[in-house]
Amino acid sequence: MMFSTKAEYGVRVMVELARRGGDQPVPLTEIAEHEGLPLAYLEHLVARLRRADLIESRRGARGGYLLARAAEDITMAEVVEALEGTIAPIECISSSPGGGVVCSRETDPEHVCTTKLLWTRVRFAIVHTLTETTLADLIPANRKKPVAA
Amino acid sequence: MMFSTKAEYGVRVMVELARRGGDQPVPLTEIAEHEGLPLAYLEHLVARLRRADLIESRRGARGGYLLARAAEDITMAEVVEALEGTIAPIECISSSPGGGVVCSRETDPEHVCTTKLLWTRVRFAIVHTLTETTLADLIPANRKKPVAA
DNA sequence: TGATACCCTACCGGCGAGGTAGGTATTTCG
DNA sequence: CGAAATACCTACCTCGCCGGTAGGGTATCA
Numbered sequence: 001m002m003f004s005t006k007a008e009y010g011v012r013v014m015v016e017l018a019r020r021g022g023d024q025p026v027p028l029t030e031i032a033e034h035e036g037l038p039l040a041y042l043e044h045l046v047a048r049l050r051r052a053d054l055i056e057s058r059r060g061a062r063g064g065y066l067l068a069r070a071a072e073d074i075t076m077a078e079v080v081e082a083l084e085g086t087i088a089p090i091e092c093i094s095s096s097p098g099g100g101v102v103c104s105r106e107t108d109p110e111h112v113c114t115t116k117l118l119w120t121r122v123r124f125a126i127v128h129t130l131t132e133t134t135l136a137d138l139i140p141a142n143r144k145k146p147v148a149a
Numbered sequence: 150m151m152f153s154t155k156a157e158y159g160v161r162v163m164v165e166l167a168r169r170g171g172d173q174p175v176p177l178t179e180i181a182e183h184e185g186l187p188l189a190y191l192e193h194l195v196a197r198l199r200r201a202d203l204i205e206s207r208r209g210a211r212g213g214y215l216l217a218r219a220a221e222d223i224t225m226a227e228v229v230e231a232l233e234g235t236i237a238p239i240e241c242i243s244s245s246p247g248g249g250v251v252c253s254r255e256t257d258p259e260h261v262c263t264t265k266l267l268w269t270r271v272r273f274a275i276v277h278t279l280t281e282t283t284l285a286d287l288i289p290a291n292r293k294k295p296v297a298a
Numbered sequence: 299t300g301a302t303a304c305c306c307t308a309c310c311g312g313c314g315a316g317g318t319a320g321g322t323a324t325t326t327c328g
Numbered sequence: 329c330g331a332a333a334t335a336c337c338t339a340c341c342t343c344g345c346c347g348g349t350a351g352g353g354t355a356t357c358a
Contacts, residue, residue: 001237001240002151002237002238002239002275003151003238003239004239004314004315004316005239005316006315006316007239008239008240008241008264011264011267012263012264015263015264019263025334027333027335028335029334038318040317040319041316041318043337044316044317046335047336050335050336057334057335058325059323059324059325059333059335059336060325060326060334060335061324061326061331061332062325062326062333062334063324063325063334063335064334064335088150088151089151089152090150090151090153090156090157091154092157114168114287115160115164117282117286117287118160118225118282118286118287122275122278124278125274125278126274126275129270129271129273129274133266133267138263138267140263153346154347155346155347174303176304177304178302187348187349189350190348190349192304192306193348196304196306199305206304206305207304207355207356208302208303208304208305208354208355209301209303209304209354209355209356210301210302210357211302211356211357211358212303212304212355212357213303213304214304
């Protein structure tokens, strides 16, 4: 197993918000009930999504959450990263500030980490697919906004 | 984080066995020392690798482990799966006996799981790269068996 | 026969995932 | 103006499993 339920639940919330995509905020209670997930736990997840500027919130009665952007402009890489933290297949592999890939085991410059190539490839594959998939790709066609003709 | 150190350490062991690729068994103590990893823990991991028929063992003095096949014929998908178990990005997604992808949340046939598409893509990306990469791809060129000329 | 190594089972501590609880702040509605 | 509805925050709890240890077999070689 790889991603926790944070990613699973959080993605569900995002999809649900996209499905109802309007200017009316959707209260979290509705989503929790619809998906059969514990409300109190979802609150933690939406907090992460909000801090990442993926959703907006309206407090008070008739309040709730809305997408911060159009579903087409939200990549699943953003969503998953907001929920799970940095995407890395194993602990020692992460992206450096410079954009490259660093391996924490590679302290000795002379001793190149032989397994780095593998985990780099895996990481790229995951990030690539997550980036190529937008939130709009996940909402059922029958609910999709008809795009001209 | 996604894979545990089981995959990390296990892959290192496999690479080390491939590097020394010969008919002389390599004792685990040497690998543990070379990689700076706890021997007792590695024993658990190699047990998994052996049960998956990826390595062979010679007991007794001058014993150790050898690759069961040529490094070119061992895919990293086999290795990782032996170490970590079934590869699934999240709990509800796994491969069915028929080869397809099943989602455990999809009990109601009328209610299609909207997030299934995403996790299916991610899973495919991971399995694909792991399958395309062989153990031979990870051994440094300078240690590689010179292939004619 | 002793040293070397694989092999098996059992155990354990820490940590994070998954979830609960309770309170506070803010907005709408009657 | 209340009261209901909702977001928001902090603290806490429980349980499984990861990473690792311990200790004893059993096979093989010198």
